[in-house]
Amino acid sequence: MAHDGVYPAHASVVHDGVHPAHASVVHDGDPAHRSATAGEPAGSGPTAEELGGRARAPFGVYVHVPFCATRCGYCDFNTYTPDELDAGSSMRSWLEGLRTELGRAAAVLGDPPRAETVFVGGGTPSLLGADGLGAVLQAVRDAFGLAAGAEVSTESNPESTSAEFFAGIRDAGYTRVSLGMQSAAEHVLRVLDRQHTPGRAVTAAREARAAGFEHVNLDLIYGTPGERKEDLRASLEAVLAAEVDHVSAYALTVEDGTALARRVRRGELAPPDEDTLAEDYELIDDVLDEAGMGWYEVSNWAAGEDARCRHNLGYWHDGDWWGAGPGAHSHVGGIRWWNVKHPARYGALLGAGLLPVQDGERLTEEDRGTERVMLRLRTSEGLPTGELGDAGLRAASEAAAGGLLDPAAFDGGRAVLTRRGRLLADGVVCRLLE
Structure with missing residues (x-):
């Protein structure tokens, strides 16, 4: 039986709010x-x-x-x-x-x-x-x-x-x-x-x-x-x-x-x-x-x-x-x-x-920031680009130009996946976090 929440773009269903872990x-x-x-x-x-x-x-x-x-x-x-x-x-x-x-x-x-x-x-x-x-x-x-x-x-x-x-x-x-x-x-x-x-x-x-x-x-x-x-x-x-x-x-x-x-x-x-x-x-x-x-x-x-x-x-x-x-x-x-x-x-x-x-x-605060990118980017309201560092902003700009993020939303200060971006959500996340 599936819970409504799922994290990877094409992955198994999550029942109890398990988040990706990046901490000791x-x-x-x-x-x-x-x-x-x-x-x-x-x-x-x-x-x-x-x-x-x-x-x-x-x-x-x-x-x-x-x-x-x-x-x-x-x-x-x-x-x-x-x-x-x-x-x-x-x-x-x-x-x-x-x-x-x-x-x-x-x-x-x-x-x-x-x-x-x-x-x-x-x-x-x-x-x-x-x-x-x-x-x-x-x-x-x-x-x-x-x-x-x-x-x-x-x-x-x-x-x-x-x-x-x-x-x-x-x-x-x-x-x-x-x-x-x-x-x-x-x-x-x-x-x-x-x-x-x-x-x-x-x-x-x-x-x-x-x-x-x-x-x-x-x-x-x-x-x-x-x-x-x-x-x-x-x-x-x-x-x-x-x-x-x-x-x-x-x-x-x-x-x-x-x-x-x-x-x-x-x-x-x-x-x-x-x-x-x-x-x-x-x-x-x-x-x-x-x-x-x-x-x-x-x-x-x-x-x-x-x-x-x-x-x-x-x-x-x-x-x-x-x-x-x-x-x-x-x-x-x-x-x-x-x-x-x-x-x-x-x-x-x-x-x-x-x-x-x-x-x-x-x-850590760094861990929580990483998870905010991973999880909020999956939603239709997306992620405020202020959550990204300089390298992440550059990657987001390239993703918008490449059709993975909505250009208008990006110009308005949010990183929002296009449908093509949703199909490649894990890869987009990785690029923004590099």
């Missing part, structure tokens, strides 16, 4: 405690003294649900199917751990701002059911509170939703739903090992809208081996028929260790072709733009500013958020850390009175 790793103890019980060493990360009072508004909360009914062949996310977990790693124990982590998070941060965005990702959050997702949101409310008008999103797989499910999570306080459609072509879904039928995602989107959700996203994956242009066009037509106000489209990448990678290595499937991916992206952009959906980040289109995912904008704009759950990443005031990945280890550390931190890093 911190090894000075857990944010909550310095010691651990025997056999349960504390994670490494920033201290409570460092974090207290540093969280800024707008502040977000990410919750990682590490459960899936089955594993998709392309997926390398931190998720676990029932046969990969023992009895001590249940949804109930995970929820208990989540409540504990969020409560300690609020204490560590020291009177943090209320959450203006909440994003529940995974994994498959909809496996929790409406009651379970309601409990997750209540845990966030109890720990941080919600700001007025907060955006509250959850990912959902079409096959684990229903009209009653959407009505239930809407009543619980969710304001936005992101559904993993991936494709409308049955043979493409089979290659991806997706379980839902081709039409189920569109039906689910309509059920969500009928339940009162104004903001509904559908995820697409393009470049799957065997996908034809007519397959992609049919998927786009299905998306538009669903009348959603947001679309995320990600190029398929073959991640090491996945079933898809093994099939490609054996020669059963051809790897994605870069020229085909570029053509697919242009088709997606043309169709969505004609339908009134403008791009606002390289992989995301919305039918207006209010339809944009505010939580993901927080990632791209150097915001602060706490990531709760196994493997989740957090960022507060230039300090980043990430949790242990396995649900059993996560629960054990929390049970020992610790926060479940695996490791962390402090970003």
Whole structure:
């Protein structure tokens, strides 16, 4: 299941706000405690003294649900199917751990701002059911509170939703739903090992809208081996028929260790072709733009500013958020850390009175400047050219002259990618940072 945020131009989906790292790793103890019980060493990360009072508004909360009914062949996310977990790693124990982590998070941060965005990702959050997702949101409310008008999103797989499910999570306080459609072509879904039928995602989107959700996203994956242009066009037509106000489209990448990678290595499937991916992206952009959906980040289109995912904008704009759950990443005031990945280890550390931190890093001002270039350049508002040094400005001027950056925007003091620039976003970033 895809989160809305993605960093490289044609790369795998990001679930929990992981940013490219350009800093040394911190090894000075857990944010909550310095010691651990025997056999349960504390994670490494920033201290409570460092974090207290540093969280800024707008502040977000990410919750990682590490459960899936089955594993998709392309997926390398931190998720676990029932046969990969023992009895001590249940949804109930995970929820208990989540409540504990969020409560300690609020204490560590020291009177943090209320959450203006909440994003529940995974994994498959909809496996929790409406009651379970309601409990997750209540845990966030109890720990941080919600700001007025907060955006509250959850990912959902079409096959684990229903009209009653959407009505239930809407009543619980969710304001936005992101559904993993991936494709409308049955043979493409089979290659991806997706379980839902081709039409189920569109039906689910309509059920969500009928339940009162104004903001509904559908995820697409393009470049799957065997996908034809007519397959992609049919998927786009299905998306538009669903009348959603947001679309995320990600190029398929073959991640090491996945079933898809093994099939490609054996020669059963051809790897994605870069020229085909570029053509697919242009088709997606043309169709969505004609339908009134403008791009606002390289992989995301919305039918207006209010339809944009505010939580993901927080990632791209150097915001602060706490990531709760196994493997989740957090960022507060230039300090980043990430949790242990396995649900059993996560629960054990929390049970020992610790926060479940695996490791962390402090970003220097130079690091943060580099990330601002990397992330803001991916958005339609672009990057103020004042963020660039002399060499970066010269490179940006050359990129504008070469059709990679919008010349008019550059003359107005902003570096904004053209569509050709979006296709080569990573390369443009590298040139501006040389």
